[in-house]
Amino acid sequence: MKLKVYADRMSQPSRAVLIFCKVNGIDFEEIKVEISKRQQSSPEFQAINPFKKLPAIVDGRFKLFESHAILIYLVSAFPGVADHWYPADISRRAKIHSVLDWHHMNLRRGAATFVLNTVLAPILGLPLNQQAAAEAENILISSLSKIENIWLKGNGRYLLGGLQPSIADLSLVCEIMQLELLDEKDRDRILGPHKKVQQWIESTRNATRPHFDEVHNVLYKLKMKLRDAGMDSRIKTGLTSKM
Amino acid sequence: MKLKVYADRMSQPSRAVLIFCKVNGIDFEEIKVEISKRQQSSPEFQAINPFKKLPAIVDGRFKLFESHAILIYLVSAFPGVADHWYPADISRRAKIHSVLDWHHMNLRRGAATFVLNTVLAPILGLPLNQQAAAEAENILISSLSKIENIWLKGNGRYLLGGLQPSIADLSLVCEIMQLELLDEKDRDRILGPHKKVQQWIESTRNATRPHFDEVHNVLYKLKMKLRDAGMDSRIKTGLTSKM
Numbered sequence: 001m002k003l004k005v006y007a008d009r010m011s012q013p014s015r016a017v018l019i020f021c022k023v024n025g026i027d028f029e030e031i032k033v034e035i036s037k038r039q040q041s042s043p044e045f046q047a048i049n050p051f052k053k054l055p056a057i058v059d060g061r062f063k064l065f066e067s068h069a070i071l072i073y074l075v076s077a078f079p080g081v082a083d084h085w086y087p088a089d090i091s092r093r094a095k096i097h098s099v100l101d102w103h104h105m106n107l108r109r110g111a112a113t114f115v116l117n118t119v120l121a122p123i124l125g126l127p128l129n130q131q132a133a134a135e136a137e138n139i140l141i142s143s144l145s146k147i148e149n150i151w152l153k154g155n156g157r158y159l160l161g162g163l164q165p166s167i168a169d170l171s172l173v174c175e176i177m178q179l180e181l182l183d184e185k186d187r188d189r190i191l192g193p194h195k196k197v198q199q200w201i202e203s204t205r206n207a208t209r210p211h212f213d214e215v216h217n218v219l220y221k222l223k224m225k226l227r228d229a230g231m232d233s234r235i236k237t238g239l240t241s242k243m
Numbered sequence: 244m245k246l247k248v249y250a251d252r253m254s255q256p257s258r259a260v261l262i263f264c265k266v267n268g269i270d271f272e273e274i275k276v277e278i279s280k281r282q283q284s285s286p287e288f289q290a291i292n293p294f295k296k297l298p299a300i301v302d303g304r305f306k307l308f309e310s311h312a313i314l315i316y317l318v319s320a321f322p323g324v325a326d327h328w329y330p331a332d333i334s335r336r337a338k339i340h341s342v343l344d345w346h347h348m349n350l351r352r353g354a355a356t357f358v359l360n361t362v363l364a365p366i367l368g369l370p371l372n373q374q375a376a377a378e379a380e381n382i383l384i385s386s387l388s389k390i391e392n393i394w395l396k397g398n399g400r401y402l403l404g405g406l407q408p409s410i411a412d413l414s415l416v417c418e419i420m421q422l423e424l425l426d427e428k429d430r431d432r433i434l435g436p437h438k439k440v441q442q443w444i445e446s447t448r449n450a451t452r453p454h455f456d457e458v459h460n461v462l463y464k465l466k467m468k469l470r471d472a473g474m475d476s477r478i479k480t481g482l483t484s485k486m
Binding site for chain 1: 309345
């Protein structure tokens with residue numbers, strides 16, 4: 001039975017898993033679960049992930065959620081994935097775990113909370129929380145600065161001085177990509193000072209072409225809609241109520 | 244060269260790593276880094292972990308931080324660790340990764356933030372943030388309820404229906420143990436309704452005797468001090484300024 005990937009391309013960990021499968025030629029079926037329609041709360045999906053979060057996979061009778069755990073499982077369960085994604089060498093593998101663990105309470109917490117409370121909340125019918133946005137911005141900027149100065153230290157193009165991307169690069173870059181949805185000025189202020197981060201995003205995009213842009217297309221389209229809507233607040237109201 | 248573990252027994256991930264080493268007969272040197280004295284910000288420690296967090300290890304020339312990554316590395320790098328701690332079977336291993344990933348933004352976020360903002364902040368010379376405490380309490384109670392009803396589902400004594408503990412059991416139980424520091428009433432209100440969680444803590448304590456209580460002793464001592472101090476606010480003020 002073909003691997004099933006339950007995903008919403010608007011969710012950054014969903015995108016990481018989808019891109020990984022496509023880049024590595026893993027045969028899978030993408031099953032759309034739309035967060036904006038609260039489909040992750042359906043009884044059918046809760047039977048797969050009782051925590052109602054995306055992405056999740058079903059491989060035969062085996063069910064799994066949490067994107068980092070999924071990426072590691074896919075490397076081990078599907079033959080032919082190149083070693084650089086999740087090296088067999090225990091020291092290199094340990095460093096990748098270290099980055100992935102750090103991701104949760106730093107970059108992910110900052111980026112996801114900031115974008116939710118500046119752009120996405122109205123689309124999802126949630127209130128904007130300005131204090132949460134301000135706190136998240138601090139975590140986000142501090143996280144980007146730590147990626148720039150610590151994780152991207154060295155001459156490699158990728159995290160930990162890597163010459164080729166690992167699952168950590170893919171996971172963290174997909175997280176940052178949601179900043180595409182921000183107002184241009186906000187995005188420049190936050191990402192602008194981090195030159196190595198910008199080069200690393202481009203390297204990861206290039207290494208996973210054409211799947212990277214194909215899977216992120218939903219984000220680019222929403223960005224255009226938000227930009228057009230921003231020119232007229234009446235359109236914006238119409239847009240947010242329809243999305 | 245002997246493995247070096249940089250730890251503060253007041254830090255729950257430090258305790259998990261120390262107990263793991265002791266239970267598995269890993270020969271190591273414990274190097275105390277006291278958070279209350281801000282020793283994690285010293286240039287010497289920053290050379291080991293630029294993120295200034297505990298625990299961290301140095302194994303020969305190899306440096307590593309993030310407790311989950313450390314636990315996984317130790318299983319792989321030191322012979323003789325029983326399989327149940329981190330099974331070789333890829334499906335069982337994947338489920339353990341899933342619990343560990345979930346831990347960060349749920350149980351850890353709730354428990355650590357709640358205890359900091361109800362008990363530890365004054366000891367560390369930080370202000371108490373009541374709003375953060377209230378938000379953290381919600382996350383903590385929701386996390387305990389999910390452990391009770393989802394992760395501890397089934398007849399096993401441990402997470403995921405396990406008959407023996409894994410690194411996820413040890414990591415999550417050490418996180419919950421910090422609730423020992425709470426006022427008895429708060430602790431009962433939060434932990435009381437979660438009977439399976441209470442049994443699981445006892446099972447994990449029993450499976451890792453006598454190291455579990457030996458490493459947690461610092462917590463039990465502080466609990467006594469806090470309780471004594473609670474009887475007289477003048478003593479409490481003296482206590483918090485000295486610790």
